[in-house]
Amino acid sequence: MIEKESTLKRIEELRDHITYHNRRYYQLDDPEISDAEYDQLMTELIQLEKQYADDIDIADSPTQRVGAAPLDKFDTVTHLTPMLSLANAFSEEDLTDFNERIKRFLGTEDDISFVVEPKLDGVAVNLIYENGIFTIGSTRGDGTVGENITQNLKTIRSIPLKINETERVPRRIEIRGEVFLGIEAFKYLNRRRINGREPPFANPRNAAAGSLRQLDSKITARRPLDISCYAVGSSEGITFESQSEVLHTLALWGFPVNPEIKQANDINECIQYYHDMTLLRKELPYEIDGVVIKVDSLDIQARLGSVSRSPRWAIACKFPPTQATTTVEDIIIQVGRTGVLTPVAKMTPVRIAGVTVSSATLHNQDEIDKKDIRIGDTVIVQRAGDVIPEVVKVIESQRNGTETVFKMPETCPVCGSEVVRLTGEVAHRCIDFDCPAQIKENIKHFASRGAMDIEGLGDKIISQMLDGKIINDPADLYYLTKEQLAGLERMADKSAGNLLAALERSKNPALEKFIYALGIRHVGEHVSRILAREFSTLDNLMKATEERLISVKEIGPEVAGSVTKFFVQPANVIMINKLKDAGVKPQETTPPQSFDLSGKSFVFTGTLQKFTRSKAREIVENLGGGVTATVTKSTDYVIAGESPGSKFDKARELNISILNEDEFVEFINGLQLKNN
Numbered sequence: 001m002i003e004k005e006s007t008l009k010r011i012e013e014l015r016d017h018i019t020y021h022n023r024r025y026y027q028l029d030d031p032e033i034s035d036a037e038y039d040q041l042m043t044e045l046i047q048l049e050k051q052y053a054d055d056i057d058i059a060d061s062p063t064q065r066v067g068a069a070p071l072d073k074f075d076t077v078t079h080l081t082p083m084l085s086l087a088n089a090f091s092e093e094d095l096t097d098f099n100e101r102i103k104r105f106l107g108t109e110d111d112i113s114f115v116v117e118p119k120l121d122g123v124a125v126n127l128i129y130e131n132g133i134f135t136i137g138s139t140r141g142d143g144t145v146g147e148n149i150t151q152n153l154k155t156i157r158s159i160p161l162k163i164n165e166t167e168r169v170p171r172r173i174e175i176r177g178e179v180f181l182g183i184e185a186f187k188y189l190n191r192r193r194i195n196g197r198e199p200p201f202a203n204p205r206n207a208a209a210g211s212l213r214q215l216d217s218k219i220t221a222r223r224p225l226d227i228s229c230y231a232v233g234s235s236e237g238i239t240f241e242s243q244s245e246v247l248h249t250l251a252l253w254g255f256p257v258n259p260e261i262k263q264a265n266d267i268n269e270c271i272q273y274y275h276d277m278t279l280l281r282k283e284l285p286y287e288i289d290g291v292v293i294k295v296d297s298l299d300i301q302a303r304l305g306s307v308s309r310s311p312r313w314a315i316a317c318k319f320p321p322t323q324a325t326t327t328v329e330d331i332i333i334q335v336g337r338t339g340v341l342t343p344v345a346k347m348t349p350v351r352i353a354g355v356t357v358s359s360a361t362l363h364n365q366d367e368i369d370k371k372d373i374r375i376g377d378t379v380i381v382q383r384a385g386d387v388i389p390e391v392v393k394v395i396e397s398q399r400n401g402t403e404t405v406f407k408m409p410e411t412c413p414v415c416g417s418e419v420v421r422l423t424g425e426v427a428h429r430c431i432d433f434d435c436p437a438q439i440k441e442n443i444k445h446f447a448s449r450g451a452m453d454i455e456g457l458g459d460k461i462i463s464q465m466l467d468g469k470i471i472n473d474p475a476d477l478y479y480l481t482k483e484q485l486a487g488l489e490r491m492a493d494k495s496a497g498n499l500l501a502a503l504e505r506s507k508n509p510a511l512e513k514f515i516y517a518l519g520i521r522h523v524g525e526h527v528s529r530i531l532a533r534e535f536s537t538l539d540n541l542m543k544a545t546e547e548r549l550i551s552v553k554e555i556g557p558e559v560a561g562s563v564t565k566f567f568v569q570p571a572n573v574i575m576i577n578k579l580k581d582a583g584v585k586p587q588e589t590t591p592p593q594s595f596d597l598s599g600k601s602f603v604f605t606g607t608l609q610k611f612t613r614s615k616a617r618e619i620v621e622n623l624g625g626g627v628t629a630t631v632t633k634s635t636d637y638v639i640a641g642e643s644p645g646s647k648f649d650k651a652r653e654l655n656i657s658i659l660n661e662d663e664f665v666e667f668i669n670g671l672q673l674k675n676n
């Protein structure tokens with residue numbers, strides 16, 4: 001009894017700790033503990049919650065946020081009430097027409113009160129809460145039927161798993177909102193993707209949509225998604241009178257509601273709001289593509305109804321597209337960490353939605369050829385997703401024949417070495433690993449936050465050190481002396497001391513950070529983590545053969561080949577030894593608890609009470625076992641639910657262990673305890 005009480009207390013404590021660290025990580029971007037320590041807390045909590053499943057409510061536990069086993073496909077969900085779309089207005093006149101139409105329809109001369117909201121550019125979702133608990137979340141789909149993305153939505157920390165308790169918690173309610181990525185979160189995600197050699201997303205909207213479409217919710221869990229809620233669909237056990245009341249209640253219940261939402265007493269105030277938002281737009285930390293104007297009274301909304309799936313009581317007023325016309329003055333080449341040559345258009349500066357744009361990446365030769373962008377061309381540029389400027393297209397009619405076709409150089413503009421394009425790759429690369437551009441980018445990557453996290457080692461200092469020849473690879477950093485640093489331009493004594501201290505502090509990184517810091521091709525943060533967990537030490541990883549690497553879940557031949565190739569290159573081995581000699585010692589990774597049913601084969605028969613078949617299968621598979629449909633000699637266990645069929649007889653015949661459902665649960669729990 002006492003043990004139980006203290007465990008329940010420990011569960012509460014772990015939940016509080018994790019919630020605190022989530023906030024440090026996701027909201028403040030200032031974590032206090034390492035990922036490994038965080039994982040440890042989470043693993044302990046998951047264990048205890050399983051063990052005491054009967055005594056506790058896990059609905060709003062942080063364990064629900066980490067993602068579940070991957071799905072084969074999304075199920076469909078029929079919305080309880082359809083998710084409508086909005087008609088668009090593009091001018092003030094369209095808005096006054098909208099207002100007049102409403103008045104005519106209602107047969108009134110009185111002013112209509114509206115609620116005005118920013119129109120977030122993300123993905124619309126529907127969240128069903130039953131007795132206050134988040135049960136099903138789906139995409140809009142065709143408005144009637146969407147996809148069940150509950151597991152993915154649960155990983156979004158701003159979506160309450162449980163409605164904040166008040167007296168007015170409804171029996172069942174649909175809450176609607178927009179899942180989006182803030183601009184900083186988007187940039188951060190793209191930085192992570194570029195570092196991991198994954199293609200960056202074009203804009204926050206695509207990034208949000210792509211993240212929600214993941215069949216593996218653990219991937220979604222790593223995407224910094226957010227939500228803003230703006231409507232209620234069907235509801236049981238509660239009624240509202242106005243849109244303002246809906247929003248107010250949503251906020252009380254703990255749903256994020258956009259702070260820029262306002263009430264407007266008539267259409268003129270709506271128009272003013274539209275103009276205000278046009279200006280405010282560039283200051284907002286997220287993307288909006290217009291404003292939404294909604295009649296405030298729900299009674300009037302009901303009277304107005306909808307036409308062709310758009311309500312008569314609401315309208316979206318879109319901002320004009322953020323495009324501008326300018327001239328490509330030059331196309332220059334940037335050389336990245338892996339030697340990739342990226343063409344960048346240098347353009348006559350032009351203002352787009354309040355920001356001056358003068359350059360845009362053209363990605364690679366194929367992209368340039370596809371759009372046929374030439375130096376001297378007049379082009380339409382857009383701030384895609386208002387973040388990365390992009391050349392949309394060339395205005396061919398503006399050509400006068402002086403434009404020049406761009407061709408990738410045959411030699412590296414930085415070191416003069418040969419440039420090659422490997423078969424199957426879109427990128428051109430400089431072949432010289434000693435190319436100063438590559439060395440510099442490599443050192444920058446090595447020192448970066450997700451890698452060795454060496455504070456104060458910015459772009460400028462690295463350039464100075466390379467120019468002054470006091471470093472030539474990342475390992476050299478650890479041999480720097482105060483005198484050498486003091487010799488650098490604008491390096492005060494104090495900054496030199498700080499940098500040396502930061503280098504010293506970085507000497508015992510988590511293994512995953514160290515692996516990531518090495519900058520192995522195809523090894524981003526996620527793969528680094530997998531490798532660290534699998535191999536525990538750097539030496540083990542260095543010794544791993546390609547075959548052994550491929551045997552690791554989620555590691556494919558490309559990554560495996562790239563890892564082994566990295567560790568046989570003498571320059572890399574020398575660099576790693578130099579790091580070791582300087583006292584750089586990655587921490588050993590303790591492998592997560594593994595509950596291994598090591599290839600045991602299960603067959604289910606009859607009806608299970610506690611799980612669905614697919615859930616039971618998921619449990620077995622997560623523990624390393626397999627589930628088959630028929631009983632054979634090689635079946636290890638038959639799990640018999642209620643009214644088992646012929647498989648039960650077959651199992652007896654073949655003398656195969658038969659467990660009833662309770663025994664199955666005990667068996668699995670026992671296995672988890674043993675693993676503890």
Ligand code: IVH
Pocket residue numbers: 084085086087117118119120121122123124140178230231292311314316
């Ligand atoms: S209200 C009938 N409010 O715009 C009500 N929608 O074209 C329809 N959206 O699918 C939704 N911000 O994805 C509403 N404040 C807001 C919105 C908003 C963005 C999106 C939503 C919807 C689309 C309608």
